[in-house]
Amino acid sequence: MRSYIIKRLLYSVIIAWGILTITFILLRVGPTSPVDRYILNIAAKGQDVESVRQAIEARYGLDKPIIEQYLLYMGNLLQGKWGWSFSASQPVMELIGSHWIYSFQLILLATIFAIILGVGLGILSAVNQNTKIDYATSIFSFIGISIPGFWLGLMLILVFAVYLGVFKTFYDTSYPIWSLENLRQLIMPVLALGTGELAGYVRYTRSAMLDNLRKEFVTTARAKGLSERTVIGKHVLRNAVLPLVTIIMFDLGSIVFGGAYLTEIVFGIPGLGQVSFNAIFANDYAVVIAVTLIGTFMVLFINLATDLIYTYLDPRIRYD
Amino acid sequence: MSKDTLMKWIVTLVAVSMLLTAAPGCSAPAPKVAGNYIEGDVSGGEAETLNWILAADASSFGYVGYTLESLAGYDNKFNIVLRCLAKDIEVSPDGLVYTITIRPDLKWSDGSQVTSDDYVYTMNNLMFSSWLNYNYKDDWQEVVDGVKQYVVPAVVDNTTFTVTRKSVQPEFVYTLYDLMPYPKYIAVKYEGNVDAFTQAKEFNNLSYTGNLGPYTFKEWLKNDKFVLSRNPAFFLGKENGAPFFQEMVIKMFGTSAVMQAALEAGDITQCGIEPQNVAKFKKMERINVYTIPTRGYNIISYNQRDNGWEGLRKKEVRQAISMAIDKDTIVKKIYLGFAEPAYSFIPSSSPWYSDDTVLKLGVAPLNSKQQAIEMLKAAGYKYGKNGDRDVLLDKDGKPVKLLLVTTPGSDVVESMSLLIKQELAAIGIDVEVKWVQWATLIRQYMANKVPGSSQEARYNNGPGAVSEETWDLTLMGHSTDPLAPSGSRVFFASDGGLNSFGFFNDKVDALFAKIRSKEGLDKEDRRTMYQELSRVISEEQPVDFITYSRGNNGFQSNVKGIEPGINMGYNYYLWHFE
Numbered sequence: 001m002r003s004y005i006i007k008r009l010l011y012s013v014i015i016a017w018g019i020l021t022i023t024f025i026l027l028r029v030g031p032t033s034p035v036d037r038y039i040l041n042i043a044a045k046g047q048d049v050e051s052v053r054q055a056i057e058a059r060y061g062l063d064k065p066i067i068e069q070y071l072l073y074m075g076n077l078l079q080g081k082w083g084w085s086f087s088a089s090q091p092v093m094e095l096i097g098s099h100w101i102y103s104f105q106l107i108l109l110a111t112i113f114a115i116i117l118g119v120g121l122g123i124l125s126a127v128n129q130n131t132k133i134d135y136a137t138s139i140f141s142f143i144g145i146s147i148p149g150f151w152l153g154l155m156l157i158l159v160f161a162v163y164l165g166v167f168k169t170f171y172d173t174s175y176p177i178w179s180l181e182n183l184r185q186l187i188m189p190v191l192a193l194g195t196g197e198l199a200g201y202v203r204y205t206r207s208a209m210l211d212n213l214r215k216e217f218v219t220t221a222r223a224k225g226l227s228e229r230t231v232i233g234k235h236v237l238r239n240a241v242l243p244l245v246t247i248i249m250f251d252l253g254s255i256v257f258g259g260a261y262l263t264e265i266v267f268g269i270p271g272l273g274q275v276s277f278n279a280i281f282a283n284d285y286a287v288v289i290a291v292t293l294i295g296t297f298m299v300l301f302i303n304l305a306t307d308l309i310y311t312y313l314d315p316r317i318r319y320d
Numbered sequence: 321m322s323k324d325t326l327m328k329w330i331v332t333l334v335a336v337s338m339l340l341t342a343a344p345g346c347s348a349p350a351p352k353v354a355g356n357y358i359e360g361d362v363s364g365g366e367a368e369t370l371n372w373i374l375a376a377d378a379s380s381f382g383y384v385g386y387t388l389e390s391l392a393g394y395d396n397k398f399n400i401v402l403r404c405l406a407k408d409i410e411v412s413p414d415g416l417v418y419t420i421t422i423r424p425d426l427k428w429s430d431g432s433q434v435t436s437d438d439y440v441y442t443m444n445n446l447m448f449s450s451w452l453n454y455n456y457k458d459d460w461q462e463v464v465d466g467v468k469q470y471v472v473p474a475v476v477d478n479t480t481f482t483v484t485r486k487s488v489q490p491e492f493v494y495t496l497y498d499l500m501p502y503p504k505y506i507a508v509k510y511e512g513n514v515d516a517f518t519q520a521k522e523f524n525n526l527s528y529t530g531n532l533g534p535y536t537f538k539e540w541l542k543n544d545k546f547v548l549s550r551n552p553a554f555f556l557g558k559e560n561g562a563p564f565f566q567e568m569v570i571k572m573f574g575t576s577a578v579m580q581a582a583l584e585a586g587d588i589t590q591c592g593i594e595p596q597n598v599a600k601f602k603k604m605e606r607i608n609v610y611t612i613p614t615r616g617y618n619i620i621s622y623n624q625r626d627n628g629w630e631g632l633r634k635k636e637v638r639q640a641i642s643m644a645i646d647k648d649t650i651v652k653k654i655y656l657g658f659a660e661p662a663y664s665f666i667p668s669s670s671p672w673y674s675d676d677t678v679l680k681l682g683v684a685p686l687n688s689k690q691q692a693i694e695m696l697k698a699a700g701y702k703y704g705k706n707g708d709r710d711v712l713l714d715k716d717g718k719p720v721k722l723l724l725v726t727t728p729g730s731d732v733v734e735s736m737s738l739l740i741k742q743e744l745a746a747i748g749i750d751v752e753v754k755w756v757q758w759a760t761l762i763r764q765y766m767a768n769k770v771p772g773s774s775q776e777a778r779y780n781n782g783p784g785a786v787s788e789e790t791w792d793l794t795l796m797g798h799s800t801d802p803l804a805p806s807g808s809r810v811f812f813a814s815d816g817g818l819n820s821f822g823f824f825n826d827k828v829d830a831l832f833a834k835i836r837s838k839e840g841l842d843k844e845d846r847r848t849m850y851q852e853l854s855r856v857i858s859e860e861q862p863v864d865f866i867t868y869s870r871g872n873n874g875f876q877s878n879v880k881g882i883e884p885g886i887n888m889g890y891n892y893y894l895w896h897f898e
Contacts, residue, residue, distance in 0.1 A: 089368060
């Protein structure tokens with residue numbers, strides 16, 4: 001197992017390097033420049049646009065040949081220097097360091113919320129198949145899947161912040177991360193981000209549970225006189241949870257790679273989603289590469305974790 | 321009580337109350353320092369740097385301005401309001417030497433005096449240096465004997481310095497009013513090293529600003545908020561105790577919908593309001609909405625280069641097209657009344673605007689489809705049938721079809737594009753609207769070069785140059801400087817850096833040159849020149865000036881001291897909560 005993990009980590013580094021290189025080249029050869037967004041402002045002040053473009057590109061080393069820029073970047077990266085964000089005027093790592101926690105707490109809480117409620121409701125729905133509980137759960141999950149998260153977020157703000165005044169209209173970074181006020185103000189964003197996931201998990205869990213409930217080992221377990229709770233909890237759920245892990249981990253990867261962006265936008269949460277999208281629009285190359293690299297590592301790590309969880313859930317799976 | 325007695329009582333009461341309020345001790349109490357002022361803004365408007373000399377965006381100067389005053393500002397009528405200046409800038413009779421006298425009570429954070437040496441150092445060693453590449457250096461350069469060179473600053477004494485030019489540029493004084501200093505005692509440490517200067521903590525945290533602004537820097541979390549604390553030492557607050565907010569916060573929002581919801585809920589103090597929401601906010605007792613003129617305008621550029629429709633190279637055709645596009649409809653239907661028709665690059669709020677000389681195409685009586693058709697016919701074009709429609713034919717007898725290129729993402733621009741298509745269809749011109757990203761627009765449609773040459777593509781490579789892609793019309797938003805509108809020569813002069821539409825006119829070039837010369841020193845003469853320039857450009861119609869938009873700002877009604885106008889924030893340090 002250890003050699004498997006080491007091998008996977010090694011592969012991860014190679015994949016990340018490949019993605020970094022491709023991202024670096026694509027950003028540089030693309031038809032954009034960090035100066036594009038200023039052109040009208042510069043022109044409105046009567047300046048020579050071309051000379052300003054050259055000046056800014058020279059200041060950030062973007063006038064050098066691409067191979068020289070790449071070697072310089074890699075050299076700095078190996079020394080732990082991620083570069084300077086010219087759209088935020090601070091070191092890239094400082095920028096990411098001050099924002100990651102906002103995305104992390106949102107994704108973590110939304111995922112926990114979606115898993116606990118989604119799996120719970122899915123089990124409830126399956127064991128009560130074709131009853132009112134099942135129908136109600138199904139309707140809820142269909143609605144949850146159909147509602148776009150950003151729309152739900154806007155509606156939550158309108159009802160609970162504007163009309164009822166229960167919450168603030170935006171996420172307030174003045175509260176300490178480890179405070180009840182912070183937890184409270186995350187309720188709406190977590191609902192907006194987690195509801196779609198939750199609804200999906202209800203459907204997947206119900207389906208996987210029903211598949212397994214019809215299998216012979218369940219009949220055997222019941223024939224052995226095991227309680228229904230043991231049959232469902234120990235035998236059926238354990239088998240049903242394997243495909244669910246794949247889906248949940250896949251979803252987690254999607255959220256990490258930008259899925260939380262819209263929620264961050266709606267609630268004004270200054271997370272990595274906002275950082276990366278603003279950097280893309282500003283052609284802030286150093287930040288774009290850094291967040292791509294972080295996202296890549298996160299996804300690779302999630303994939304590795306998924307494979308390892310498989311071995312725990314299904315002892316038949318062995319990697320060595 | 322008789323009527324006369326009652327009147328006597330009333331008169332006596334009024335007189336007593338007037339006497340009481342006029343007494344020194346009973347004047348309106350000074351505002352109290354209280355509360356945090358939170359201004360909402362949408363993400364695209366966030367500043368990029370507090371190290372202002374490196375900034376290319378307007379917001380960065382705005383953020384820094386809270387902590388560091390320039391030499392002077394302007395009120396809503398464009399009167400000069402002195403800030404760091406002890407008295408107005410003196411200009412020598414020949415218009416070449418500017419003498420600047422700063423206040424003696426300006427201090428850096430270490431307590432040392434801000435001197436004229438700091439200003440001169442900022443210009444000579446930073447703005448004019450080759451290692452730093454200041455983005456707005458053109459403002460400080462002049463062409464002498466065909467060579468570009470910088471103006472010459474010199475220290476006179478601790479609080480006085482001069483800036484000397486070799487050529488007269490009457491509007492240079494406005495550049496000087498905007499000047500801000502860097503502290504020499506800190507900047508010398510980083511001089512010559514662009515990376516070190518860019519990353520200098522003192523400059524990125526504005527820790528040097530002393531008593532130079534009403535607020536001092538507290539915190540900046542990107543994509544979230546910019547927080548400033550009240551500066552009790554502010555040099556303009558000695559007598560009145562200003563500023564009056566404990567904190568000034570600029571809060572960023574991802575969407576304007578949530579920002580306006582925050583205003584409605586009372587979570588923020590102020591934000592911009594979209595035209596469709598103004599009526600709703602005006603009904604709210606807790607909110608005051610102020611509608612003010614802005615510097616932003618929309619134009620349709622006519623491609624007069626060789627790869628545009630040849631008709632657009634004729635003045636009469638351009639006039640006819642502009643005449644067919646109804647500006648009042650755009651103002652009423654698209655801007656819901658929060659705009660005014662534009663006829664020139666000089667807005668009506670500018671002291672240089674002349675309403676009498678501009679040709680008001682697109683507004684009655686010069687808004688007539690029939691007249692436009694007649695003008696097109698007079699220009700030598702015929703009409704033919706396409707199905708049951710009358711369509712304009714080009715010289716080869718084919719129906720004229722124009723390509724309008726613009727950028728997506730704005731409801732106003734999209735609605736306007738469709739309205740233009742509809743208006744021109746009514747005079748027999750089909751318009752295809754193409755939405756492209758900004759980077760594509762500037763590279764493939766605006767940048768141009770002479771075909772087959774080794775020129776590097778620029779936005780104006782002279783008369784023979786054409787863009788990579790063909791186009792006929794572009795719809796874009798621009799902004800202008802109402803005080804020094806001659807900066808718009810970048811668009812309309814033959815050598816203007818953003819004259820991508822290929823408008824070359826000797827008379828216009830001569831007028832721009834005249835305004836920026838000794839002949840423009842006299843304000844009345846300059847006004848006459850601007851009148852003539854506006855007339856010529858509005859007649860030539862290199863572009864169709866569509867509208868100047870008006871901004872709507874919503875404030876919680878307990879904010880007092882606001883003077884609505886084009887420079888509404890000029891006295892923001894006096895604003896306070898009731």
